[in-house]
Amino acid sequence: EADIYQTPRYLVIGTGKKITLECSQTMGHDKMYWYQQDPGMELHLIHYSYGVNSTEKGDLSSESTVSRIRTEHFPLTLESARPSHTSQYLCASRNTRDQETQYFGPGTRLLVL
């Protein structure tokens, strides 16, 4: 059982609000990822990190930002939420010594009104 946590699990918020989605893992994994998942669509990578102080944007353009100050923590922030941000956000991590397997968190379902 992978130890990767996301909070909140569900969030309903008004347009223009700033929100931070939390992701933590206790496995000491160096690489972490944020995906956006909509029904019937593939998972789209929006951000990833190779390690502390390293972040990169994924293929899907996103108005969100991330930070990686500690190995175990990889929060995602939306400065001003919009209805187009409504989606499910999945966090994942992996250890390159563990044969490339990604472990996923339970996801955060975001609804922006």
Next chain:
Amino acid sequence: AQSVSQHNHHVILSEAASLELGCNYSYGGTVNLFWYVQYPGQHLQLLLKYFSGDPLVKGIKGFEAEFIKSKFSFNLRKPSVQWSDTAEYFCAVNARYTGNQFYFGTGTSLTVIP
């Protein structure tokens, strides 16, 4: 960029029927291949993976997948499905030596009728 195609979006089967879900990828280099499963209300979890060696890989719960390099395919199979296999199934690919990114298919929703 790599891409992954899953041909079946929704599959409905009766218990004990055989299952095959298609997955094709586009990438010319060496890849790692994965199938993930997401049961209702649960995390995405690894079902099986292929890195090298025997192209027929066996995963949890009686699932297997066959890597056919010439067809760029990694189809998932199970000889006899159960109601508890009802879930969403995602195929994913990662470039073995250069890839920090994983590319996922759109997923296949499987419903097994008792």
